[in-house]
Amino acid sequence: MPARFEPGALRAMVAPYTGHARWLVAYSGGLDSTVLLHALAALAPRPPLEAVHVHHGLHPQADAWAAHCGRQARVLSVPLRVARVDARPAVGESPEAAARTARYAALRDRVAPGTVVFTAQHADDQAETVLLQLLRGAGPGGLSGMPAEAPFGAGLLVRPLLPWPRTALADYARDQGLVWVEDPGNQDPRVDRSYLRAVVIPALRERWPGLTQTLGRVAALQAEAAEILAQDADSLLAEVAGGRPGTLSARALRALPTGRAANLLQHWIRIRGLPVPGRARLLRILRDVTASRHDAQPCVRWPGAEARRHRDDVYVMAPLSALRARAWDWDQRGPLEIPELGVMLDRERLLAAGFPLPPPEVKLRACLRRGGERCAAGPGRARRALSRWFQEAGVPPWERDRMPLLFDGDRLLGVVGLGPCCGSAGRDP
Numbered sequence: 001m002p003a004r005f006e007p008g009a010l011r012a013m014v015a016p017y018t019g020h021a022r023w024l025v026a027y028s029g030g031l032d033s034t035v036l037l038h039a040l041a042a043l044a045p046r047p048p049l050e051a052v053h054v055h056h057g058l059h060p061q062a063d064a065w066a067a068h069c070g071r072q073a074r075v076l077s078v079p080l081r082v083a084r085v086d087a088r089p090a091v092g093e094s095p096e097a098a099a100r101t102a103r104y105a106a107l108r109d110r111v112a113p114g115t116v117v118f119t120a121q122h123a124d125d126q127a128e129t130v131l132l133q134l135l136r137g138a139g140p141g142g143l144s145g146m147p148a149e150a151p152f153g154a155g156l157l158v159r160p161l162l163p164w165p166r167t168a169l170a171d172y173a174r175d176q177g178l179v180w181v182e183d184p185g186n187q188d189p190r191v192d193r194s195y196l197r198a199v200v201i202p203a204l205r206e207r208w209p210g211l212t213q214t215l216g217r218v219a220a221l222q223a224e225a226a227e228i229l230a231q232d233a234d235s236l237l238a239e240v241a242g243g244r245p246g247t248l249s250a251r252a253l254r255a256l257p258t259g260r261a262a263n264l265l266q267h268w269i270r271i272r273g274l275p276v277p278g279r280a281r282l283l284r285i286l287r288d289v290t291a292s293r294h295d296a297q298p299c300v301r302w303p304g305a306e307a308r309r310h311r312d313d314v315y316v317m318a319p320l321s322a323l324r325a326r327a328w329d330w331d332q333r334g335p336l337e338i339p340e341l342g343v344m345l346d347r348e349r350l351l352a353a354g355f356p357l358p359p360p361e362v363k364l365r366a367c368l369r370r371g372g373e374r375c376a377a378g379p380g381r382a383r384r385a386l387s388r389w390f391q392e393a394g395v396p397p398w399e400r401d402r403m404p405l406l407f408d409g410d411r412l413l414g415v416v417g418l419g420p421c422c423g424s425a426g427r428d429p
Helices: 007-017 031-042 062-075 095-108 123-135 166-176 192-207 211-237 250-254 258-271 279-289 347-352 386-393
Strands: 022-026 049-055 080-084 115-118 149-152 155-158 299-302 305-310 313-317 327-331 336-338 343-345 363-367 373-375 405-408 411-415
Touching: 007 031, 007 155, 022 031, 022 095, 031 049, 031 062, 031 166, 049 062, 049 095, 062 080, 123 192, 123 211, 192 211, 211 258, 250 258, 250 279, 250 313, 258 279, 279 299, 279 305, 327 336, 373 386, 373 411
Parallel strands: 022 049, 022 115, 049 080, 115 155
Antiparallel strands: 149 155, 299 305, 305 313, 327 363, 336 343, 363 405, 405 411
């Protein structure tokens, strides 16, 4: 670990990013981000540099902190944007987690292709993260701590200060005469991370002076283990794929050892962009979803996602939203978006799919099924219950009630996402 921090030492850390179009610095006004912004501003040549201060509005001094950041940015001749966010926690969410989520969302909204976002986490932050994850019972992914680089929206998020402890940053700040703000919340022992920082880590460091470096090595080793586990899961995805796109086979999952199946599930959920559940819920998915009866409709839920099964296929998805309406009028001369269904009605696309649409001046109606609808699913085929068509096509039950039926008067033209009806079709009287 470098004993001293200086812009020249930082140059090697950021050298891979000098070819990018723009640099952003997440600038809170605290010691760490003040050092990072000052050091990056001193580098030349470099891409255009901009600071972003996220105004959470949660502390009485929030306006004063934003004003301080504005003054310091002007001293460095760095443009500053202030992003005001609503960081109020949801039910069951900690204030710290809500603020972090809002902060990263605000930064992500400002990332265009070619942008690198620099954040100021350092070696002590990494040590705290590893200890927190350990106490929460995390596996290799959690114990790997914060990566030095990660995809972030359309750009990258980079943590160039991870090699240095906070003391090295504080020495630099004093040498340079920098001015920063102190958030009293960082010393609040009711917050887990602050308790570790103020009480636990100093006691551990007194007995083991190399604690920060040791936990940094733990993070690096666990990152290697997590990468190996991810590669193993990647190698399994094709052979464990389900019958429908984006699914896994319950039968193939049951054939795997429990640990390997849980690792695969975790990886699969992550690459689908959904929150990964804890170990207990992963095991519930293996027990209640993959091992249930073939005709059952199991569902395991956790915040932000749920796992379901239809026939042999295991699905994972965002929770189904409540429907505010069940019918929509459509003027074919323009597209109709139905956000709660994730559907866009577009005349040209429907015609290309074979839907027998009337002239564009005729208004149509899209609605969800009520039961009793009948349709001929192809030329020369007899009319039959729409439910039979859903079953034969393998459409899961929860999707059947969210696929809009397209009507011209009482005539059913087809099911959006499934296909057109041929000949006359509608509801049985």
